[in-house]
Amino acid sequence: MKFAVIVFPGSNCDRDMHHAIQEGIGEEVHFVRHTESDLASFDGILLPGGFSHGDYLRSGAMAATSPIISAIKKEAEKGKPVLGVCNGFQVLLEAGLLPGAMLSNEGQRFICRTVELRVENTKSIFTTSYEKGQIIRIPVAHGDGNYFCDEETYKSLKDQERILFTYEDNPNGSVHNIAGISNERGNVLGMMPHPERAVESLLGSDDGLKLFQSIVKSWRETHAVHS
Numbered sequence: 001m002k003f004a005v006i007v008f009p010g011s012n013c014d015r016d017m018h019h020a021i022q023e024g025i026g027e028e029v030h031f032v033r034h035t036e037s038d039l040a041s042f043d044g045i046l047l048p049g050g051f052s053h054g055d056y057l058r059s060g061a062m063a064a065t066s067p068i069i070s071a072i073k074k075e076a077e078k079g080k081p082v083l084g085v086c087n088g089f090q091v092l093l094e095a096g097l098l099p100g101a102m103l104s105n106e107g108q109r110f111i112c113r114t115v116e117l118r119v120e121n122t123k124s125i126f127t128t129s130y131e132k133g134q135i136i137r138i139p140v141a142h143g144d145g146n147y148f149c150d151e152e153t154y155k156s157l158k159d160q161e162r163i164l165f166t167y168e169d170n171p172n173g174s175v176h177n178i179a180g181i182s183n184e185r186g187n188v189l190g191m192m193p194h195p196e197r198a199v200e201s202l203l204g205s206d207d208g209l210k211l212f213q214s215i216v217k218s219w220r221e222t223h224a225v226h227s
């Protein structure tokens with residue numbers, strides 16, 4: 001499977017994401033600049049964390065106007081997996097690929113620590129390798145991680161099983177403890193915690209690996225070569 005890691009000015013987790021794919025799960029991965037406009041040759045698209053355009057206006061707001069965004073939308077419409085982590089999640093929200101908005105953390109502090117997440121749904125292409133209800137340890141590092149949506153949106157997220165991860169001990173004030181949500185079709189995921197920083201137990205946790213493995217597993221199932 002061939003992945004693209006999108007690099008915006010101010011991305012700072014792009015290399016971690018590249019490492020997670022190349023060394024963590026052994027798949028092909030390339031950096032693609034925000035100024036590019038074609039992602040047709042890629043099977044999966046990864047938006048990394050960071051401070052794109054210095055978080056000016058709102059986190060992710062300026063990156064959401066990059067040329068690459070229309071390419072991401074085009075590939076997402078084809079059903080390709082798109083994962084936005086932290087600032088990547090903020091960009092997906094600002095670009096309208098996911099519902100809701102990101103507010104400053106409750107308490108106005110930048111939080112950088114490992115948190116516990118509950119895997120809420122294992123039917124998603126992003127979570128099939130986990131157990132439902134499994135508690136996983138994944139780092140967070142953000143100032144604007146307080147996810148908000150109105151009750152009507154929450155109800156549809158819940159009813160359509162689009163809340164994939166919740167916080168066990170909500171660190172940022174996110175509504176209903178939401179840590180990660182998917183789009184209606186299920187091929188776009190945004191999450192604040194960083195699975196790409198949890199791919200080696202020696203560095204604290206390898207609980208993020210299963211997320212990337214799930215993507216590859218689902219992709220292989222739908223792209224199986226029948227002889």
Ligand SMILES: NC(=O)CC[C@H](N)C(=O)O
Binds near residue numbers: 144
């Ligand atoms: N690690 C990150 O992606 C940081 C996200 C973001 N710019 C914030 O601090 O809210």
